[in-house]
Amino acid sequence: MKYFEVTFNVQPYSETATDVLSALAADIGFESFVECEKGMKAYIQQALFDEDTLKQTVGNFPIPGTAITYTIDEPEDKDWNEEWEKNFFQPIVISDRCVIHSTFHKDYPKAEYDIVINPQMAFGTGHHETTSSIIAELLDADLSGKSVLDMGCGTSILAILASMRGADPVTAIDIDDWCVNNSRDNIALNRISNITVELGDASLLKGRKPFDVIIANINRNILLNDLPAYAACMHPGSEIYMSGFYVEDIPAIREKGESLGMEFVHHREKRNWAAVKLVMKNPGSAG
Numbered sequence: 001m002k003y004f005e006v007t008f009n010v011q012p013y014s015e016t017a018t019d020v021l022s023a024l025a026a027d028i029g030f031e032s033f034v035e036c037e038k039g040m041k042a043y044i045q046q047a048l049f050d051e052d053t054l055k056q057t058v059g060n061f062p063i064p065g066t067a068i069t070y071t072i073d074e075p076e077d078k079d080w081n082e083e084w085e086k087n088f089f090q091p092i093v094i095s096d097r098c099v100i101h102s103t104f105h106k107d108y109p110k111a112e113y114d115i116v117i118n119p120q121m122a123f124g125t126g127h128h129e130t131t132s133s134i135i136a137e138l139l140d141a142d143l144s145g146k147s148v149l150d151m152g153c154g155t156s157i158l159a160i161l162a163s164m165r166g167a168d169p170v171t172a173i174d175i176d177d178w179c180v181n182n183s184r185d186n187i188a189l190n191r192i193s194n195i196t197v198e199l200g201d202a203s204l205l206k207g208r209k210p211f212d213v214i215i216a217n218i219n220r221n222i223l224l225n226d227l228p229a230y231a232a233c234m235h236p237g238s239e240i241y242m243s244g245f246y247v248e249d250i251p252a253i254r255e256k257g258e259s260l261g262m263e264f265v266h267h268r269e270k271r272n273w274a275a276v277k278l279v280m281k282n283p284g285s286a287g
């Protein structure tokens, strides 16, 4: 069991309070959010969960008169597939060009890029705003013959699309062994042979050759912390696409990238989630 499911009750309920709560939860490591009647459910890796930090976040909630309570559950691994099949994971088409579906979908739209994913967990189906924004970026990018790193690969949906778009070779890294195993399954399902999946974090990058393109959909704090290690694996012209943070976090991410010799190119936003593109100009700048 790798994740906790935390059910938040927001009293009185409002969309603004739930949005603020999900932003604060993302800052302390929560990765995905599902709205429910009186609040939301949010998911966090057990290894990253610290209940004292959660209590502080809830106790210092910035909207006066709003009370947040929560319960913590351990979702059973075996229920996820069924839950997703029944409730969440419907085929999705992104930018009219890329369809993502699962093996259990029998009827789904046809598209230029057809990705099959067995998610079994909350992230990496393309439904989350951060994933779909990066997919839209990858559909616009020239990836042909480029080496790509997908940091925090989850199901490897982004690595798979990069490979389908001509990237070669592709490296996919995730800190969670469950994601590494699921990535390998999904890569095989899509009959892709040029993606290497590795278990670990930014420390694996030390001494590696630069990548032409880096993708990292993780979260604000991990990106700010690990950006120097990513920058050390970029050459002039290398592109980096990042997501997993909110529009209000863009200045911090941009500033960090610029301090490492990158130039900000543009951003996208969906329901307040941001995705940014930067290009390395001057590698070796002090971070």
Ligand SMILES: C[S@@+](CC[C@H](N)C(=O)[O-])C[C@H]1O[C@@H](n2cnc3c(N)ncnc32)[C@H](O)[C@@H]1O
Pocket (backbone or CB within 6 Å): 031, 123, 124, 125, 126, 130, 131, 134, 151, 152, 153, 154, 155, 156, 157, 158, 173, 174, 175, 176, 179, 200, 201, 202, 217, 218, 219, 222, 244
């Ligand atoms: C928001 S999910 C993104 C998954 C997938 N790339 C997508 O776009 O749907 C973030 C992923 O990053 C992984 N992760 C968290 N911290 C990490 C770290 N320090 N280094 C590498 N991966 C990390 C998590 O296990 C999770 O699979």
